[in-house]
Amino acid sequence: MNISFNWIDELAGLDGELKSPRVLADRLTMIAAAVEKVETVGAGLDEIVAAKVLEVGPHPNADRLSICKIDRGDGLVLDVVCGAPVIVKGGLYPHIAPGGTLPGGFSIESRKIRGELSHGMLCSEVELELGRDKSGIMQLSDEINPGVSVANVLGFPDTRLTLDLNPNRVDLACHIGVAREVGHSNEIQERVFDGPTWSPKWKDGDSRAKGAGVTICVEMPDRCSRYMAAVVRGVRVGPSPPWLTGRLMAAGSRSINNVVDATNYILLERNQPLHAFDLTSLRRSQVSIRAARDGEKLTTLDGEERKLMGSATVIADSDRAVALAGVMGGLDTEVTTDTVDVLIECAAFDPKGVRETARVAGLSTDASYRFERGIDQYAQERALIRCVELVLAVAGGEADLEGVRVGIEPTPTEDLPLRIQRVNQVLGLELEDTDVDRALTPIGLATVHPDSTSPDLLSVDGTMRIQVPGWRTDITREIDLVEEVARRIGFEEFPEKERRFRPSVVPNDPTVEKAARVRRVLVSRGLFEARSLPFMPEEYRGNRQIVAVPNPLSEAESYLRASMVPVLLRRLEHNFARGNRDVRLFEIGTVFCDQQLSSTNETDIEGARVVESQRVGIVLTGGRYPEHWSQDLVDVDVWDVKGLAEEITEQLCGARLLAVHENDMSELDSLGTSWLDWPRFRAVKSGKTIGVAGRVVSSSVDAPPWAASVFGLEFELEAVEKRLPTSYYETSQYPAVQRDLSVTLPVEVEASSVEKALHDVTSDLLESVRLFDVYEGDELGKGRRALGWAFRFRASDRTLTDQDVESEMLRLSDALEEQFDARIRKS
Amino acid sequence: MTLSGASLLDQLSAVEESGFDAIQKARNPDMLEVARVHYLGRNGQLADAMALIADVPSNARREVGQRANAVKKGLTAALEQQAKSFTGNASEGVTVRDSTLPARTRWVGGVHPVTRVIDEICDIFADLGFSRVQGPEIESLWYNFSALNIPLDHPAADTMDTFYLDDEFVLRTHTSPMQARVMENHQPPVRVMVPGLAYRRDSFDPSHAPAFEQIEGLAVDEGVDFIEFRSAIRHFVHQFFGKSTESRFRPSFYPFTEPSAEVDVSCTVCGGSGCSTCKRTGWVTIMGSGMVDPAVFEAVGYDPERYTGYAFGMGPARIAMVRHGIPDMRLLYEGDMAFLEQFS
Numbered sequence A: 001m002n003i004s005f006n007w008i009d010e011l012a013g014l015d016g017e018l019k020s021p022r023v024l025a026d027r028l029t030m031i032a033a034a035v036e037k038v039e040t041v042g043a044g045l046d047e048i049v050a051a052k053v054l055e056v057g058p059h060p061n062a063d064r065l066s067i068c069k070i071d072r073g074d075g076l077v078l079d080v081v082c083g084a085p086v087i088v089k090g091g092l093y094p095h096i097a098p099g100g101t102l103p104g105g106f107s108i109e110s111r112k113i114r115g116e117l118s119h120g121m122l123c124s125e126v127e128l129e130l131g132r133d134k135s136g137i138m139q140l141s142d143e144i145n146p147g148v149s150v151a152n153v154l155g156f157p158d159t160r161l162t163l164d165l166n167p168n169r170v171d172l173a174c175h176i177g178v179a180r181e182v183g184h185s186n187e188i189q190e191r192v193f194d195g196p197t198w199s200p201k202w203k204d205g206d207s208r209a210k211g212a213g214v215t216i217c218v219e220m221p222d223r224c225s226r227y228m229a230a231v232v233r234g235v236r237v238g239p240s241p242p243w244l245t246g247r248l249m250a251a252g253s254r255s256i257n258n259v260v261d262a263t264n265y266i267l268l269e270r271n272q273p274l275h276a277f278d279l280t281s282l283r284r285s286q287v288s289i290r291a292a293r294d295g296e297k298l299t300t301l302d303g304e305e306r307k308l309m310g311s312a313t314v315i316a317d318s319d320r321a322v323a324l325a326g327v328m329g330g331l332d333t334e335v336t337t338d339t340v341d342v343l344i345e346c347a348a349f350d351p352k353g354v355r356e357t358a359r360v361a362g363l364s365t366d367a368s369y370r371f372e373r374g375i376d377q378y379a380q381e382r383a384l385i386r387c388v389e390l391v392l393a394v395a396g397g398e399a400d401l402e403g404v405r406v407g408i409e410p411t412p413t414e415d416l417p418l419r420i421q422r423v424n425q426v427l428g429l430e431l432e433d434t435d436v437d438r439a440l441t442p443i444g445l446a447t448v449h450p451d452s453t454s455p456d457l458l459s460v461d462g463t464m465r466i467q468v469p470g471w472r473t474d475i476t477r478e479i480d481l482v483e484e485v486a487r488r489i490g491f492e493e494f495p496e497k498e499r500r501f502r503p504s505v506v507p508n509d510p511t512v513e514k515a516a517r518v519r520r521v522l523v524s525r526g527l528f529e530a531r532s533l534p535f536m537p538e539e540y541r542g543n544r545q546i547v548a549v550p551n552p553l554s555e556a557e558s559y560l561r562a563s564m565v566p567v568l569l570r571r572l573e574h575n576f577a578r579g580n581r582d583v584r585l586f587e588i589g590t591v592f593c594d595q596q597l598s599s600t601n602e603t604d605i606e607g608a609r610v611v612e613s614q615r616v617g618i619v620l621t622g623g624r625y626p627e628h629w630s631q632d633l634v635d636v637d638v639w640d641v642k643g644l645a646e647e648i649t650e651q652l653c654g655a656r657l658l659a660v661h662e663n664d665m666s667e668l669d670s671l672g673t674s675w676l677d678w679p680r681f682r683a684v685k686s687g688k689t690i691g692v693a694g695r696v697v698s699s700s701v702d703a704p705p706w707a708a709s710v711f712g713l714e715f716e717l718e719a720v721e722k723r724l725p726t727s728y729y730e731t732s733q734y735p736a737v738q739r740d741l742s743v744t745l746p747v748e749v750e751a752s753s754v755e756k757a758l759h760d761v762t763s764d765l766l767e768s769v770r771l772f773d774v775y776e777g778d779e780l781g782k783g784r785r786a787l788g789w790a791f792r793f794r795a796s797d798r799t800l801t802d803q804d805v806e807s808e809m810l811r812l813s814d815a816l817e818e819q820f821d822a823r824i825r826k827s
Numbered sequence B: 001m002t003l004s005g006a007s008l009l010d011q012l013s014a015v016e017e018s019g020f021d022a023i024q025k026a027r028n029p030d031m032l033e034v035a036r037v038h039y040l041g042r043n044g045q046l047a048d049a050m051a052l053i054a055d056v057p058s059n060a061r062r063e064v065g066q067r068a069n070a071v072k073k074g075l076t077a078a079l080e081q082q083a084k085s086f087t088g089n090a091s092e093g094v095t096v097r098d099s100t101l102p103a104r105t106r107w108v109g110g111v112h113p114v115t116r117v118i119d120e121i122c123d124i125f126a127d128l129g130f131s132r133v134q135g136p137e138i139e140s141l142w143y144n145f146s147a148l149n150i151p152l153d154h155p156a157a158d159t160m161d162t163f164y165l166d167d168e169f170v171l172r173t174h175t176s177p178m179q180a181r182v183m184e185n186h187q188p189p190v191r192v193m194v195p196g197l198a199y200r201r202d203s204f205d206p207s208h209a210p211a212f213e214q215i216e217g218l219a220v221d222e223g224v225d226f227i228e229f230r231s232a233i234r235h236f237v238h239q240f241f242g243k244s245t246e247s248r249f250r251p252s253f254y255p256f257t258e259p260s261a262e263v264d265v266s267c268t269v270c271g272g273s274g275c276s277t278c279k280r281t282g283w284v285t286i287m288g289s290g291m292v293d294p295a296v297f298e299a300v301g302y303d304p305e306r307y308t309g310y311a312f313g314m315g316p317a318r319i320a321m322v323r324h325g326i327p328d329m330r331l332l333y334e335g336d337m338a339f340l341e342q343f344s
């Protein structure tokens, strides 16, 4: 919303420091609506004067140019070359003489244009930095004299404030609304128009009325509760007087002609949308408010042909739709320079109906914005009268003595009760009824005096009654009034006090602690946390059920993320594209629809069950550690990934990590891990797979030739356990004994099963087993390999003897030979 | 079959050239071994070429043979040279004498700057008795709109471009639905922080993302008033942004709070004199907030006459951008290592 500072000043009679636009802007920001921008309008126009065009002739060398003879009021006649399509002989236009400077800093010199000398130029709105209309030179009213300062007659300079209105405060979309906030609502000074007054004789009807030579018929009372009309005959449509043009420009609106400008002025002054019809083009002088017919067409003022549906509301004459009710007028009944008689509409259209009409037409206008949010139903008559008076003042003509009113008069608003105790309960203040009255009265929220004989009495039993004015359609409840009290006091005026509080009874969500634990571990392992948008393209679907986004922003975002790794792989590719070979990323986020574990949140969407759960995803590639001159570069390999996976599985989740055989896909399908190649692992907890890890299949990543192997891990956050305090055990003070054992085994024998057997047969003297060597070579015989283990023995109560250790070793080697076709290698 | 001496000499030169190249690019013994086998191995490229010497006319054999030996010698020497550049050999003798050589480092990781903002905010409010909870990202229309006093056909619902999943469920447009969920399940005193993702159909641009983090705060009990609300938020501003940061409360509108306020803090980038971060106003809006609307209490079955409270919502991504001077929101969601390393 754009507001003219001068206009506010005129209405509110600003005084003191509010006379400064900056101060006014700050005040409005703090009590009403944020001011986003403060800009000067019409500065630097000192050298622009009104010039009268005496003659318009063709340019000898250019069809599109004309040569105008102009009078600047100083008796001289100057030639000016002009490129505007229409220049009216006798019209007045802003002119800048040679030697002058435009507001943008552009200096004007006498120069030849296509061979003809031009003495300065006639200016458009754009050149004067007053507006955006490039279509032609800005025509001024004929009533001003050549030679006068254009800035002066337009009322410039002015300051334009751009307000960011809160959606409930449509009343601030007009100048009187803003003036009430900074002045006093009972002391608003409306501009006095220089013309006759209009006191109509009303012709009323519930759904139909005749008067002023027109018939008004409201067929859809639910979409239009009230329709008023006035008729002015014999107007002279032309440029507006400069004060009106200047006001509209300062408020960011464009001057069109004096009649249309009058309706716009009233809109900007008091928020009532009005529309002027060319009365002659309304067939049979008939106006009806009805539903549009399906497929009915209407060309609106902007020149667009709109195809309508029955849910839209139109204004129609006897034959056809002539306007979109509450949204925009039609081109056929537009007020033009040929118009002589006008009908001025002032209606109350239903917010929902206007919203629907605007939706059907695909239009949003100043009028629809206001109707959708609610207009002041009690101020309509005043708005129409004032509009008629403004038309008479700026366009002449004569108003028909009859005005027409159709529909029911709005019932008076009810007073709202306001308990002082409630105000103080919510705000924490100790206000009395006088304080509340003082805060609310200036903005028109008047206290209803319970006893007319004692004007000082404001409340009964601590309850006040507040009369809500028609323009405050947002105030319907006591709490709305409490807000007004707080706002009018000023939020920044509240005292600051620490209050005692009781801590929350709501327990912390355990997931938060789980995520924090995962983050600590992964960050300590050199990983960075990423955050990706949780959308994915259809190609990651696999054979799973995933959740489609019905109105996605792009195809790559047409489904909700169903697993973490594929989305993280895109982040990996981003790093590859930047030439980064070493990438270590993790992310904790929500996946939708992979039915793992029992999830906290389940929803039925379109009949399908959607499960929402939190997952951790990891992608890794590149060097195991940063390159250093002393070492060879070693890349992350599957054993690093297995180690990380074990750490997560065993230490964080209290689960087991299993190697998955190359041909076994059964467990993985259900996880939707189409990215997972071999070698791969899965984490199992209570018989359920809670995570997977392994090499990423090369077709899942767009990797450059210099990239190392890519690995991925994904597991359920739910499976992470709360960290429990560990209990101390005593460590032995006696020395350990180490023995190595090398055996050859058939290659099919898995290391893990051998280790399990070793643990099964040994006594508690065996402290640790560590595989130190894996060797495959032809000399071992076909289908065999050699494995070497280092065993550490220790007793808690004595130093072990050779005999102790030998007997342990014998047991171990016997077990291997018995169970696995192992052959002990002598060293 | 015969072969011209010249063509075999060309072949040897080609082997020599690509062999040197491969050896020099080898960055570790494994890669070097691959190069050795490929060029000098029993079935390597040099051996292949030498096997062809027999097909060369006898008068040229001598020259070709000498050339082949020279190539072999050269590649072998290069291989040994390269091998020395690896472990041990390379560092021997230099480590002790030149202690200005660069140190050995290890990878360091880091949490995302937005996570850090979320954690810090929640920690500050934990001191004021707030616990931390999370909620579903797919929400019903009831929780996302109706329970929060947002009529579905009201223009207020328009301002949030919603991802509708079907007639009943949406991707939540804010974290506020958890206000209703928490109150339905607990009686006051309720004080919770709810961080999480929210979704809006905004295109991905420097200041918008279709999915973004939000933190909801809610405090409800008997006697919670506007003064407590404002004092709590000011406490947070001072803790999070620093004692010298100014803040201001100004009127706003949310269907689920009344009075509603937006909270601005003085721009930490320019100190209030005006810059591009604060759009030349000197102020940056950090939260929408207000006293819980009685209609919300009614929706969740609280007695609005007995209980009062305050609620607020913040965008940690935006706060992270202001804090670190990050000009484009998209940088937060790229997963770029060079970006993330700056915050480790």
Ligand SMILES: [Zn+2]
Residues within 6 Å of the ligand: B267, B268, B269, B270, B271, B272, B273, B274, B275, B276, B277, B278, B279, B280, B282, B283
């Ligand atoms: Zn700034």
